[in-house]
Amino acid sequence: MARKNLFELSEAAGEQAPPDATRTSLVRPLMGLDRPLKPGRPVGAISQSLENINSRAQRAEEIERKLSEGQAVVELDPSLIDQSIVVDRLGVTDERRTALVEQIREHGQQVPILVRPHPDDSARYQVAYGHRRLAAVRQLGRMVRAVVRELTDEQLVVSQGQENNSRSDLSYIERCYFAAKLEARGFSRDIIMASLGVDKAALSK
Numbered sequence: 001m002a003r004k005n006l007f008e009l010s011e012a013a014g015e016q017a018p019p020d021a022t023r024t025s026l027v028r029p030l031m032g033l034d035r036p037l038k039p040g041r042p043v044g045a046i047s048q049s050l051e052n053i054n055s056r057a058q059r060a061e062e063i064e065r066k067l068s069e070g071q072a073v074v075e076l077d078p079s080l081i082d083q084s085i086v087v088d089r090l091g092v093t094d095e096r097r098t099a100l101v102e103q104i105r106e107h108g109q110q111v112p113i114l115v116r117p118h119p120d121d122s123a124r125y126q127v128a129y130g131h132r133r134l135a136a137v138r139q140l141g142r143m144v145r146a147v148v149r150e151l152t153d154e155q156l157v158v159s160q161g162q163e164n165n166s167r168s169d170l171s172y173i174e175r176c177y178f179a180a181k182l183e184a185r186g187f188s189r190d191i192i193m194a195s196l197g198v199d200k201a202a203l204s205k
Helices: 002-016 042-068 094-107 131-140 153-167 172-184 189-196 200-204
Strands: 025-028 033-036 073-076 113-117 125-129 144-148
Touching: 094 131, 113 131, 113 153, 125 131, 125 153, 131 144, 153 172, 153 189, 172 189
Parallel strands: 113 144
Antiparallel strands: 025 033, 073 144, 113 125
């Protein structure tokens, strides 16, 4: 009788057990418990993917911010860059031009030029300073390293003049020529003085 009851219980348990194809757990015989099957990880994969996208977006925003503030150096096609609105040099000797070309050929362009988005053509740029470096890189057929910054006309000529003053390589005649060009374009005396780094007394001479 006892054996018959055992068989009946065994058969009843077999009828209640789900088929193998639909089981969602694994038997743990040592513990007498069922272990749930590990589900797939679509949520984790999606979360990781979203994190990667957010990270790339943040890096892109940081690059755009640095570009808009003129903090990042980029490489531009020299053919897309036009000269400044005011020319500050009468010319460069062949000897100095050749020396600069050879220097950049051997050591690369160490100092970037400054450009702004062209006010009349969104696909082009306008150089504030670095005309000789731009010409040398163009001759070498290379990309030019540049800082891109939003500049008004006044900011452009002041940056141009101050850069030349810091290098102390403009002749007195070229400085006078630059001042005359600025005045002819209607820039105020304050802007001209800031561009040349001189006071009113020096400007009037």
